[in-house]
Each structure stands twice: as C-alpha cells, then as structure tokens.
Amino acid sequence: MTVMRGRQFFQNPGPTNIPDRILRAMDRASMDFMGKEFAEIADFCFAGLKRVFKTKQTMFVYASNGHGAWEAAVVNLFSAGDKVLVLETGRFSASWGEMATAYGLQVETLNFDWRTGVEPAKVEERLKADTAREIRGVLLVHNETATGMTHPVADVRKAIDRAGHPALFLSDTISSLASIDFRMDEWKVDVAVGGSQKGLMLPIGMGFTGVSKKALDATQSATLPRAYFGWRLMLGRQPQKFPGTAPVHHFYGLAEAIRMLDEEGLDACFARHTKLGEATRAAVRAWGEGGGLQLYCSNPKLYSDSVTAILMAPGIDAEKVRIAALDRYNVSLGGGLDSLKGKVFRIGHMGDLNEPMLLGALACVEMALKTAGIPHKTGGVDAAMTVLAN
C-alpha cells in the first residue's frame, strides 16, 4: 500500500480547505464564554457576519451545521399545516423541503429542470395563482452544491414582488456565502441560511441565519415547538443568548475568517472565485469536446463559481474518476449525490483557494481521467491556464 506524501488537495465542495491562520486561531485554550474577552470576540463576529450577509438586520448563530440553521428557519417561522413552496433545483432544496415535511408543514414543490435551474416566471405564476395566500414561505437554495448552479435570488425576489405575494422568502446561502455575492437586505430575503465550512473556511460546527424584521415578526405567531434553535430565547441578550454553552472555538475561527475576508475585500473575493470557476469550466469544456463528459449545468447564466459538477456520458461511472484522483494523486473531489451518484463528480473551488491549488487539482483530474480510462480530450489544464493568465 502506497503511503501518500505531500498535502492532500481537498477539492470537495464542502467542507473546504481551512487556512492555517484559522486552524491556528482555533488552536487555543478555552475561555469563559460569559466573560469580557469572549463578548468582544462575539461582537466582532456578529458585526462581521452581517457584513458578509449584507444585512443590517438580525443574525443568529447556532452550535450546529448548516442543517441546523435550516431547521431554525423552519421552526421559528411556521406552524404545523402551514404551506411552503419549495423551489426544487437539486438535492439540497429537496432535502430542505423534506425537513419542512418532517415538521408537519404542507410542502408544495415547484420542480425545475436541475440542469437549467429555477425559472422566476413560474414562481410568479404560482404565487399569483395563490389568491388565498396560503403559501407562507418560499424556499430557494442560492447555490446548489449538488449541481454546481447559482440561482438568481434577486430575480425570484422580483417574481414574488410582481405577484404581490406576502410569503416569507427563505434562501440557503450555505455554499455561496463569502464565495459568491449574496445580498440579504437588497434582495429582501427574510431568512438567509449559512454554514461555517464553505466560504467561511471554518470546520463544521457553526450555522447562521440572517433574519429580517418581517421574519422576526412572523415568529410571534409561529407555533412549531422549538428550544435549541428558538430565536425568542436568543434575543434575550446582546448579541445573542446561547442555549447552553456558546461554541467558543468556532468563534475564535470565525473572527479570523472575518479578518481574512476584510483584508481581501468581498468584491475581490468574489472576483477570485469567478476566475477560478471560469478556469474550471474551461478545463471541463476542453476535456469534454469529444463527448465523454460535460458541465452538468446547461444554463450558462447559472454557472456556480464555487462548485462545478461534471456529468459523464451515459454508461461511464463518475466514481472511477473520483477514486483515481483520490487514491493515486491525493486529490479529494466530490461525488454525485443520491440520484446523481456515479453520474457526476464535483470539483469544489470555494474558500481559501488560488491558482496553483486549482491548477494542481485540475491537472490531477486530467490524469485521473486518463488513469480511469474515461474518454476525454487533453488540454484541460492548458485551457484553465489561459483563463487564469489573463
């Protein structure tokens, strides 16, 4: 058995590479979560999170992963039997809907072609048809990690507005936050759901929700039972009262992540992801010219700059590429999820990433395609380099 040497290239679409600075910031003794020093750290983090979410409204932090933040959005806003409209565009939007179902909501799913993505006009149409205003919430995943597509939150917002519908607008920004522009207040998102382990470059274990005034009002009448994720309790102290002990170490890391984002600037950070995303797509297009593989996303307006899903030609097992990259070249890619298992593999390119990291990974993907015997053209890395050198 070969022992691997050198650094693993971790190109999963989450968790992502954690910068040394963040790991070192978390490699620190505990502190009193009710003391002054922690209060300063927490204040800095809440303010920073609001800058990242682009909101001036309320922020809640959970000792949980992103699914916990999903749950917080559901249990604080609704009552059993409430109807919500899930805009299904992939695995994660479907899962969020399942969670709502588990909580006794009436979930109506608006299905979109996963490869072309959400159509705001259909959302408008459905909401207009809801003359009884039964739909209490619209759930959209901004960036579908399973398909590598970024859905137009602003356009869906406009569709809701055009329909004049009062439903709360919930958006998952887990795999877009701090990688792709997200504007909670400008887009009038009522609850924006984030997690620590993607663009925020932290270990798993912290969930976030930005919450609008309208959503906070809605929580007054929501009757789903809640405690751990309950906002009412959390409002009992500034910036937030925690149920139990606050996740001190994740706050250490979050503070460092925010410092890093402040240094780079969000716009520069988004531009970097755009370039890395384009380079990845250029590589995939080059490999796929012969027809063996292609970008899963077939709607060029919705390419994700944080993750790319690659669809194999029928009969070709995507897992072979993933395993060859991992076992032979120490490059960890994402596989296809559920119905896409074996059909796609995924390259994450979010978080703490730069040109040599991406090119090293793409080069090994190209070699893994060869190793795995997948029909493909060479030249993918060259195509990516052409993008990046400009």
Add this chain to the structure above:
Amino acid sequence: MTVMRGRQFFQNPGPTNIPDRILRAMDRASMDFMGKEFAEIADFCFAGLKRVFKTKQTMFVYASNGHGAWEAAVVNLFSAGDKVLVLETGRFSASWGEMATAYGLQVETLNFDWRTGVEPAKVEERLKADTAREIRGVLLVHNETATGMTHPVADVRKAIDRAGHPALFLSDTISSLASIDFRMDEWKVDVAVGGSQKGLMLPIGMGFTGVSKKALDATQSATLPRAYFGWRLMLGRQPQKFPGTAPVHHFYGLAEAIRMLDEEGLDACFARHTKLGEATRAAVRAWGEGGGLQLYCSNPKLYSDSVTAILMAPGIDAEKVRIAALDRYNVSLGGGLDSLKGKVFRIGHMGDLNEPMLLGALACVEMALKTAGIPHKTGGVDAAMTVLAN
C-alpha cells in the same frame, strides 16, 4: 491596565482545560466525511464513547452542545401532552424541564432541597402514586454543575424499579461523564446525555446520547416533530448517518480524548477526580471555619468530584472573589447561576487536571478571598496539600 502573563488557570466548570494533544489533533486539515479515513475515525469514536458511557446499546452524536443532546432526548421519546417527571435539584434540571415544556410536554417537577439533593424515596412514592402510569419519563441530572452535587442515579433507578414503573429514565451526565463513574447499562438509564466540553476535554460543539433498546422502541410512537436531532434518520447508516455534514474536527479531537482516557483508564481517571475533589473541599472547609463561606452541598454523600460550589455568608458577594481571582491572578472560576448569582462561586476540577494546576488555582482563590476582603481563615492550600500528599 496590567497585561497578564503566563497561562490562565481555567477552573470553570465547563468548558474545561483542553489538553494540548487534543488541540493539536484538531489543528488539522479537513477530510472527506464520506471517505474511508473518516469512517475509521468515527468507528473508533463511537466504540470509545460506548466504553465511556459504559453501554453496549446505541450511541448518537450531534453537531451541537449539550443542550442539543437534551433536546434530542426530548423530541425522540415523547409526544405533545406526555407527562414527564423532572427531579429538580438545581439550575440545570430546571432548565431541562423548561425545554420539555417548550416542546409541549406536561412537566411535573419534584422539588428537592438543592443543598441536600434528590431523595430516591420520594421518587418511589410519586411513581407508586402514578397508578395510571401517566408519567412517561423521569429526568435526572447526574451531576448538577450549578450546585456541585452528584446525584445517585443507581438509587433513583432502584426507586423506579421498586415502584414497578415503566417510565423511561433519562439522565444528564454532561458534567460527570469521564470524570465521575457513570454506568448507563448497569443503571438501566434509557437516555444518557453528554457533551464534549467537560470531562471529554474537547471544545464545545458535540453532544452525545446513549440510547437504550427501550428508548429506541419508544421513538416509534413518539410524535414530536424532529429532524436535525431525529434518531430515525441517524439509524440509516453505520455507525450513524449525520443530518448534513459530520463534525469532522470534533471527531479528530474526540479520538484523541478517547486515546487519553484509554491510556489513563477510567478507574484511574475517576480516582484522580476524587482526590482533586477532596482536596478542593478540604480547602473550602479550612477557609470557612470562621463562618464566612461553606460548601454549598450540605449532603456529604453527594459531593461532586468535578465541581465545587462555595456558598458565601449572607451579605457577602461571591462575585468579588471570582473577579479578584480573574483580574488579579488570571484564574477563571465559575460564578453562581441565576438564583445563586452572587451567592456562590464555583471551582471546576474536572477534565485534564492535576495537583499543581489545582493547588495553583486554590492558592489564588485563597489570595482572592484576601484581596476581596472576604472573612475567611487561611490554611486552605495547606489542607488541600495534606489530602494530595497522602
């Protein structure tokens, strides 16, 4: 403003000192939580947790703090309107009851004197009186972190048995686990709730429940809505399917914690805590001879070996001691919680602790008593040394 130098002595009763080995184990790159290497780590951790809980039954791990694990116990076992009996012995048992109330359970509280603790005979009496078997669960906190008392789980079990009552028996072992002996299977505890940041010496962010066969059966008919903390989903994979991304870094740390516990041996670990607890109590008794302060726990059978609460004489503010120790000597103690605020301060002595750490802390408490002008006798450290040198 004086700059502190040297290491802070962190004698809070949670979170606790994190050993360097564990911090370093967590100072590591992400890995694929669906890959082989993580599977091996997770298997090791689940097996180790079962040794620590002394159970061969089912273990669930949550990306949450201990309150999340409390919630898991509530939502998986019960239905709205179910009656549970909370054995109130302090702040944390009360809180657990409040959480049950939030979930729509009918909570009956059996109040015990917080300074003398649970009386199994009264539990037996109450359960015998429940001829309709309305009580579905009995909730007990093994070690009350707020009062520094360890309640006799085994005796309560016997009381339930004597009453022949079928209620589920739930025990919080958050601040006793891996510090004070806890035997889930032998004591027929149906759900044992633990957290990462006490005797397991980890950062905050991981909750645990040991779950009996009987409890797993009960979950079939329980109708409280649940998703993030739902066991059904988790049973879908071995050792556990996670809702969302598994908390990889906490598993890194947990594996190291288990290795450390295996090296020392649980019995040696418990004996160490007993000695450190006795030394702490000897110091408090010496300080308190003149009447200025005393052990909060007035029932010698229930002294906790992981945390000691010290009750001040009427009119004396316990916060003065806590603040003097912190601001002048860099020793972080616990304050009194809620109704005990200002009345007690608390010395944690659980987790990765040894003689010089405890004695350094106790010496600074003794100096802080002087600094704060609290009436006390000196000689506390000497008394502790007498215990520890034997």
Add this chain to the structure above:
Amino acid sequence: MTVMRGRQFFQNPGPTNIPDRILRAMDRASMDFMGKEFAEIADFCFAGLKRVFKTKQTMFVYASNGHGAWEAAVVNLFSAGDKVLVLETGRFSASWGEMATAYGLQVETLNFDWRTGVEPAKVEERLKADTAREIRGVLLVHNETATGMTHPVADVRKAIDRAGHPALFLSDTISSLASIDFRMDEWKVDVAVGGSQKGLMLPIGMGFTGVSKKALDATQSATLPRAYFGWRLMLGRQPQKFPGTAPVHHFYGLAEAIRMLDEEGLDACFARHTKLGEATRAAVRAWGEGGGLQLYCSNPKLYSDSVTAILMAPGIDAEKVRIAALDRYNVSLGGGLDSLKGKVFRIGHMGDLNEPMLLGALACVEMALKTAGIPHKTGGVDAAMTVLAN
C-alpha cells in the same frame, strides 16, 4: 505505571515555558529567507532585541544555542595566547572560561565564593595590578543559572573603570535577559551574550550577541579563525547576513516574543520576576527554618529573580526532591550541576510565569519534600502567598 494527566509544570531554569502564542507563531509554513516578508520580520526582531538588550549598537543573531553565542564572543575578539580574566562565580562562568581555553586563550580565573558572588573590589585590584595591560577581556556571567545569583554588572564595570583598564568587558545575560534588568550601553558591556530559551520564552536554537563599537573595532585585529560565528561576514548585509540559511522559524517566534514583551513592558516584566522570586525565596526560607535546607545564595544583594537554588543539609540528596516532584506531581525542577549535583535543586521562575503557576509548583515542591522524607517545615506556600497577595 501511572499515566500523568494535566499540564506539566516546567520549572526548569531553562528552557522555560513557551507561551502558546509563540508556539502557534512558529507553527507556520516556511518562507523565503531572502524575500521581503522575512526582511520585515527580521528588521522588527533586530530592533526589538536592541530594546531588550538596551543597546543602540550592533546585534548579531546565530542559529545556535547560547554556547554558540559564547563562542562568537571569544572567536571574534581575541587571538591565540591573549589573556582573559574569568570572574568565576559558578558552573557557567567556569564553562565559558573552558571554552576560551579550548580556543588557545590564556585564561586567568578570579575565584569567588559561589555563595557570596563576585566582589568588584577584587576585580579592580587585579586589573590595577595588570600594569602591562595583558588582560584583554573580562568575562562575567550576569545571572548564574547554577547558583541562582545575579552579579552586579554595573559595579564590575565601575571597578574596571576605576582601574582605568582597557580590557573588553563581556557579560553573559543568558538567564537574565528579559527577566532581570540588563543595560548593555549604560553599563558599557562590550559583548552581551543571550539565548532564546530563557526570558525570551522561545525554543532552543537562537543565540544573540550585542556588540559595542569598541568590540567591533577589536575584531579587526583578532586572529582566531572563525566562519560560522564570524562577524565580518555578518556585517555584509542589513540587518545581518547569515552564514547559510537564516533560522526563519525562530524569527517567527522571536517576533511574537518581542510583541509580548512590548505589551507588558520591560519594567513590568522585571517587577513581575522580582515578586515571583521573592515569593520563591519566602517559601524556601519557611521550609528551611529547621535547618534541612536553605537558599544557596547567602548574599541577599545577589538573589536571582529568575532562578533559585536550594541547598540541602549535608547528607541529604537533593535529587530525591527533584524526582518526587517530577514523578509524582509532574513538576519538573532543575537539579544541581556538576559539583553541586545532589546538593542543590533549582526552581526556575523566569519567562512566561504568573502567580498560580508558581504557587502550584511551590505547593508540589512542598509535597515532594514530604514525599521524599526531607526534614522541613511546612508553610512555604503560605509564605509565598503572603508575598504575592500584597
């Protein structure tokens, strides 16, 4: 075999406790030692070292321990056959003289009683007698780590001046630097020798020399062969040209150490050491009242605030205390060196140390005295607390 838990109390008089901040600063990737970023770090470090040495003259840094810096002092200033006067006050001054002998210098030793220390009047007398001005250098160890005594560099300087003698004045400040006041320029020290692992709180591996203009001039005519430690080469670049690769990681740590010293302030740092030193001596005096042990230093003007040597009564093995403290209580003390082996043990109290750390250690020394069956009085910790609480 018992497994130790909790932190080891490392009370050796070097290396010392390394603060987490410094360890974390060194836990970092390599960088180009010829690049801009390293140049900035090095500039900051050289400037900071000059503040610590209290000199505006030249500073050289070596990839070596303190013995390397001793060697640099010898080989750059002298020629074979040159006479130097070693003021022998303990093991380390003797060793420095042996090194000079190895380099072919004619070493004359002025022996002082190790327990009462250097007498400037005798130095003056000897230099006055050197009418031929054969003595080219006077070597003094500021703080004798073996005996726990701080010699009066300023007074020796005055003795040299009173003798009107042109000899170069060399002082080892290895175990005093950044713990006890040292003033290179004010005291007209020509070469001041320091190391990384004491008051600078770093790992072993960096040596320093502050070098006066007069010493730099002397190096022109010095004919001892030299390369690795040769100053001429080092002057070839600003702040210094390194022979081979510069010790990048130690510079990372040194920069953090300087930041910590800047935050605290040197005066506050010295005052802290004075208090900790006094507390240690108070403990020793209390233990020794019955005659079983005493301070090795019998000259109260020369007590060292960075290390205390404790002399046992005749026939009592000091190693027993050291071993009991280490094996039973995880407190690492220093033993006696060479001729003092078994006769003294030593408590280091320099570097990153505070009250609870020292008191925890002293308490365990007191327990170790008991464990080892050494005749002593109790009450040492109480005496130390009395000092520290004032």
Add this chain to the structure above:
Amino acid sequence: MTVMRGRQFFQNPGPTNIPDRILRAMDRASMDFMGKEFAEIADFCFAGLKRVFKTKQTMFVYASNGHGAWEAAVVNLFSAGDKVLVLETGRFSASWGEMATAYGLQVETLNFDWRTGVEPAKVEERLKADTAREIRGVLLVHNETATGMTHPVADVRKAIDRAGHPALFLSDTISSLASIDFRMDEWKVDVAVGGSQKGLMLPIGMGFTGVSKKALDATQSATLPRAYFGWRLMLGRQPQKFPGTAPVHHFYGLAEAIRMLDEEGLDACFARHTKLGEATRAAVRAWGEGGGLQLYCSNPKLYSDSVTAILMAPGIDAEKVRIAALDRYNVSLGGGLDSLKGKVFRIGHMGDLNEPMLLGALACVEMALKTAGIPHKTGGVDAAMTVLAN
C-alpha cells in the same frame, strides 16, 4: 495591493515545505533535555538519522544550520596549513572551500564545468600526482543546490581508491539527504554533512554529520581550535553530549520526520523524487524548445531529482519569472545565486511534495513565463503530466 489567498506554493530548494505533522509535533511544550523522555526521543532520532545516512558509524547533531555542520567537518579533522582539495562544481562547493580557507587550510580547487559536473578521472589524476600525500581531505558536494546537479559520490570514491590516496573524503549531502540516495558507509564517505531544512522537511536549525571511524581517529591529531562544534566533548555521553542546551524542539520535529520516512520507505521516497524530477525536466524541455530557456545541467547523468535550475537565453532576466510567479501566483521559486543571479531560476522539488503540488507550481511557472514575456513554448505542464500519469 492584492491580498493573496490560498496556500503559498513553496518551491524553493530549501527550506522546503514542512508537513503539518512535523509542525504540529514541534508545537509542544518544552521538556527537560536531561530527562528520560528526551533521552528516548534522542535515541530514536540518532538511530533514524543513521538509517537515513546509511551508516552504522558515528552521528553528531548540531544546533546550527548546514553551514555549522560544514564547519564541524573542517575544524575537527584538520590543522592550520593542511591542504584540502575542493571539487568545485557550483556555488556551495566554492563556499565550503572558502570556509576552509577562513580556518587557515591550504585550499586547492579542482574546477569543473558547472554545467557538466565533476569528472572522477581528474580527481584520480590529481590525487595520483600528490605523491607526497599532502592532500588531507577531498571535499565534494553531492547535490549542488545552485546548479541542480547530483554528483557521483561513489565514482569519486572509486577515483580516490584507484589513486590509493589516504585523504579523508567529505561529502555535503544537505540537499540530497532523504530525497536522493546517499550511502555513507558503502561509499566510504568519512564525513557526510546534512541539514534539517531540505529532505528532512524540518525548519532550519539542525545540522548533522555522519562521521567514520577514520575521521574520528583523525580528530585526535587535528589542532584547529574548536568548542561548539567539537566532537571530543560530544562523545562524552550517549548518544551525544551537547554543548549547552540540546535543541529539544528540533528533536520533536526530527522524530516525526523519521517516522514519516520510515512509513514511506527510503526507496519509495527516492522513486517519488525521481518521478517529480523527471516531470519537472520534461516541463522545462517543453518550454525551452524554442531556445528561450533550457536545463542548466547539460549532463543528463547528473540531473538532480531534488532541484532543477533553468538557464535563460542570453539577455533574458530570470528574476522576472521568479517575481511574476511569486507576486502574481503565490509560487515561491529559487533565484540564481551569485554569478548565476538573473541567469537561472530554480524549482525545488524535494521533501514533502506530490503530483498536484508540483503540477500546480509548474502551471504557475508556465503562466509566469507568459506574464513576464519570456519567449517559450507552452505545453510544459502537459509534458509533466505525461511523465506523472505513467
């Protein structure tokens, strides 16, 4: 000013990438360098170093960089006026000779074309001509870091043997050790000089010499003064007595490095370097087809597998490539040293390196060539991938 994100690719030919495992092993509290635990670590390290040097003879470790180990070789073996023969093949062999000159040795230099390397026949010829056996030592650098060439130590040994010459044979293995096969005993090398910061993957600060029985005998009559690097003192304890304090933290790291080398196996490690070296050379050849640049080494038998030097066409500044790679793509390359400054740039490929790391770096070099406007062909990365995918 652009803030860099992601990991810097550190392709300097020393110091090299330090694996996280080694950084974490060094991120640890001090320990008593005279205690049992350190003795075990040191024993393990000395035994491991001997496996790496492939010697069963004596090993000395220095708290210094590689230049210190050079100096140890010189001062322990020779007396002033002794003649040594330096086989000059590049900057580092020249420097070693300069150090010998500084120590008063009579240095005779046998100059070889730096691009074709050492010719054993000329060595044989010169030694045969030395009928008076005046030459006391032959100095060879195994792997010239400045030129990217590996000289045939075994062949030079044979040349010495054919000449029947008794001179000591000294070889610098600093940039080959643990990357390229080196066999001290088989090749009858009398002193082999190594450093920590190349193939051993450690920070700078540790030097090594493997020393033959013959060399140890020679030290008896050598009269150069020495202390810090003196072997006599070091032989006073097993495995070694240190002058002053032993470099504890580097031993922590060295132990981990040896464990990593043991896991991979030296042969696998060398094979990995061979493949990475070939890939690098394939890339350079592809870029250089048009004549703009070429491998500095023009002797295919002597290609180094740990570092490649690339020679620019006349009039083209190599620094432009180095700076473009660093400033634009965060890839740190080596520049040309001294007479080669501006003429070559260098790619290190030793130590903890794998395919994606190298390919990421090579891709950025290719982009830097474009950015810097250097005439070159594209396709370098493709050529490297072809090598690596086989």
